[in-house]
Amino acid sequence: MSEADAGEAGAHAGAGSGGWPTVDFELTVNGAPQRVTGAWVGENLLFVLRERLGFTAVKDGCGEGECGACTVLMEGRPTTACLVPAVAATGLAIETPEVHAVPQPDPVAAALAVHAGAGCGFCLPGIGMEMRALLAHNGKPSAAAIRETLSGHRCRCLPPERFIAATRDAAKTLAHKQAQARAQADASAQDAQDAQAERELQAERELQAEPQPPHESPIYPRVPAQAGERTQPGGRARAGENDSEHEQAGARS
Amino acid sequence: MDSGTAVADRAVAFPGSVREALDAMTACPQATLVAGGTEVMTLVNSGALRPSCLVVLDRIEELRGVWFGDQEIVLGSATTCADLMQSDVRGVLPALAQAARSIASPGVRSRATLGGNLLSGKRPGGPAAAAPTRDLLTVLVALNAVAVCRSEQGWRQLPVAELYARDGGVNLRPGELLTALRVPTCGGRQGFMKVGTRAGAARSLVTFALAADLSARTVTCAIGGFSPLAVRVDHAGQWLAEHVDWENGAIPDPTTYPRFARLIAEGLVVPGSAGPAGRTTVAVPQSYREQAAEVCARRALVRALPPAGWLEQVAQYQQRAEFVRNRARVERAERGLPPEPPVPGQMPGAQPPGGGLSRGAGA
DSSP: OHHHHHHHHHHHHSSSOSSOOEEEEEEEETTEEEEEEEEETTOBHHHIIIIISOOTTSOOOOSSSSSOTTEEEETTEEEEGGGSBGGGGTTSEEEOTHHHHSSSOOHHHHHHHHHSTTSOOSSHHHHHHHHHHHHHHOSSOOHHHHHHHGGGOOOSSSOHHHHHHHHHHHHHHHHHHHHHHHHHHHHHHHHHHHHHHHHHHHHHHHHHSOOOOGGGOSSSOOOHHHHHHHTOHHHHHHHHHHHHHHHHHHHHO | OOTTTSOSTTOEEOOSSHHHHHHHHHHOTTOEEESSOTTHHHHHHHTSOOOSOEEEOTTOGGGSSEEEOSSEEEEETTOBHHHHTSHHHHHHOHHHHHHHHTSSOHHHHTTOBHHHHHHOSOOTTSOOOOOOOOHHHHHHHHTTOEEEEEETTEEEEEEGGGGBOTTSOBOOOTTOEEEEEEEEOOOSOEEEEEEESSSSSOOEEEEEEEEEETTTTEEEEEEESSSSOEEEOHHHHHHHHTTOBTTTTBBSOTTHHHHHHHHHHHHTTSTTTSOOOOOOSSOOOHHHHHHHHHHHHHHHHHHHSOBTTHHHHHHHHHHHHHHHHHHHHHHHHHHTOOSSOSSOSSOTTOOOSSOOHHHHHHO
């Protein structure tokens, strides 16, 4: 262990001197490119994310893939960051818990806070990433599926039932949100359809209806004297009939 | 591949093909090969290994994936365990899919590769390494797989069991790359069982794999997990082949299961016939390990070859259940009781009716 510590210190200080060859590379973390310079080739992704790039939501537990605290998503798949050489992660999309829980917690983070808030919380970022990966392809996971998925995460504070409840809660919230979004999309689509239907109906009505005589056009202000004329039925009706015939003939031709 | 992102005194190579990988290995003979990294990085993190040069193999498309043929199935050596669990592999190599699923946790399986599982551990004359648990090896030995290696000198093909020295070290020559494994097709009658120290991700105490070939009328089985190696248990397989109803792919005598399991467990203590006297990977009493082997063998056999009449018996149970339901309906009618219960049409959240077990039994 002390040897490893010395190794990491060496990678920091000695830039490529004496058996600690260094590399420069670029990682894509949470959609943004991150430049890493002077890293030892043997550094793992966990160390680079935490110590060099400052993504401290990824936790350092055991360093041998047992505890799952360092789980991140690589290309959407849960991966223990401590077992990935950092250089091997170039060109792959990496997601850390920060992108989902900061500043607004997503349904998974909220469910974990409700159900697993009594623990120390060290394992929760990794468990959250695993739950997100599970819920992305299984909208209603069974208890057995949840247990199997979370089998690689060690939590020393709380029983697994809390995490099963949290996953179900998050699944429900996500389904509800999706349903809401779908309903909203449907509603807006319905609105658009209604508006279209309304427009068509309006056009139809305008075609069918008596065209307004020029003095009632909304564009031209109504002259009081002409408005007074409207109260006299005889002459007005005749003029309307004539106009209507003209208009409809014009529309059909 | 993306050489612009990682260049500094050639400490890392990202070959895009087997050819480029061999070139990179020639250019840097002491290079550490990394595909998933799940085995190498445990050593690096603990300080036991200090790589000076990495050759990253996970971007070589030639090494990833499974090719299904009529005579054989070819598994690329950089295929991940998560890929081996996919339904297409599960259909033809169920034992391999089960073995892949038994390894570690989803976070590790998404990176861990087939080749890494086989080649983890010590090289002859190489540095110290973690005690390997090659769970996939047990299945591949039972399936008579052939390892395909490529080096500058050309191809080398050998049975997968010959890839290892007697002490469990890997007999891969310097500059040689394991590219694929060729598995002859033998039908889907396979079983795999693993017993570890806990139900979740754990090192195995015993792994057992069994494959029955209905057309060739042979049974091959292998046991491993308690040492770095896996070995065929041919005497048990030959004994079992005489007790199988090959026409129906079933076992007529139910006592065959415990007798076969006993044969496997007894073989564990006979060095030379069914197990190398190698270092054990998990310290448990021998009696516990024997019992675990017995349970593994029995369950794997039930998975591969069910008892004769088992499916008929299930059908009989279903028929009887259907009969009881019909009789209840008739009796209610005779007594003048209302035929429908006082509930509305469907349970809340119930599946729409149709296609249940009872309907299938009546047909």
